[in-house]
Amino acid sequence: MNTEVKMDSIYAPSEDVVVREIEGEVIIVPLVAGVGNMEDEIFTLNETGRAILAKLDGKSRLKDVLESLSEEFESPAGEIDRDVIGFVGELFKRNILVEASEG
């Protein structure tokens, strides 16, 4: 499977997971077998992850997500790029994010 993160692609949470916000924490609950490794696991996101995931709405291209985050957060050049690519790559690899088609 090609796990390269593409700036022109649109990413969104997979239908195989449920994203919940409980008491300020974002948790990701696997729905079908094959997401995550253990039957008793859920996933939590750090602050960066939460900020990025909130922008992955299944409509915006990743380059637009990057631009929006750069306007919102004051970070050194390149840091947001690294965070977004790292985050999307990691969740894509785990089948938590999928490439969405243009709607």
Next chain:
Amino acid sequence: MTKDSYITRQNWDDAEVWKHSKPLLRLLDVELTERCNNNCIHCLINIPASDVEAEEMELSCEEIKAVLKEAASLGCLTIRFTGGEPLLRDDFEELYLYARRLGMRVLLFTNATLITPHIAELFSHVPPMKEVEVTVYGMKRGSYEAVTRKSGSFEAAFRGMGLLLENDVPFVVKGALLPPNIGDMEEFEAWASTIPWMDKPPTHSIFLDLRCRRDPEKNRLIKRLRPSPEEGVRALTRRKEDYLRGTKEFCSKFMSPPGEGLFSCSAGLDSCCLDAYGYLQPCLLLKHPDASYDLKSGSLGDAMRNFFPRYRMMKASNSEYLARCARCFLKGLCEQCPAKSWTEHGTLDTPVEYLCEVAHVKARYLGILDDGERAWEVENWRERIEKMLKDDPKLQE
């Protein structure tokens, strides 16, 4: 932006998930039906599967979905589907998928007799995220069906568990120690150890709860099936080292007189039970009318925020309870609680003699009580517990 790990795998029960505050509701028990396709001699909640009147009174699929949706909005992570036999409901699959799609895990209590290839495949594709819990009533058709009083239930249960195994659906088994199956115990434990998800020996219902809807006739039978306190404790302590390790750990936290407050468990605190007819109760057993919250005129959130916290503040007034249970340091060894008082006596604060005797036998086994002593009269109980936790306990042969 921060540089720590973007995503972290966590165990469902890991308190680290809740950095700021815990959700209002952790666990919701849902009794999908009180009907069961078995007719177990010891069961605390079963009515015939064919009871049409009871079936018509049960919550509809849409009503249960509405409660599940509210549970998720309150932060609930775990739904326990129980009964009766929850797989009797035609809409089980719909309710199961609905709960899972809300991001909750499902713990299913079942006798496994109604597990079909389709249900096993469903659990394989959309895992419950928690081991299915199957109660096994015997290892031979004769003993099993002497308990269930249902012809064909033995084959059906083992066929159901076989389907779970074939489909790699995690499940664990537990037993109920009863006169017809007491001879099967070793065979049951040996077989249970071959189940891939059993990482410790199965637990057994030994001391048998009475009917939570208070049925005098059935309660008489259940009382006759109970082992004597000595027999029960012998069965409980068969694996001496395991028992001592678990009990010592528990006792280190929960051995002290409870005082006049009635509730010391988490019932109604971060969990509650939805019965088959739309009432919420603090736990599966405590179906006292005063403990029941009618969802038709309220909400799960209101019950958790207002009704149960008020109810949990209730204090004992029974003089016998105040003289004995409130002053007794065997709290961690005794199953006395408002629910057990309700099932045995129809009140919340009447001492249950059988449970009291069982706790005293356990305490003597652990060497913290002598013959003839009554625990609520012991003044140096702290020293005794400290000694037990520190030394090898003086055990009965």
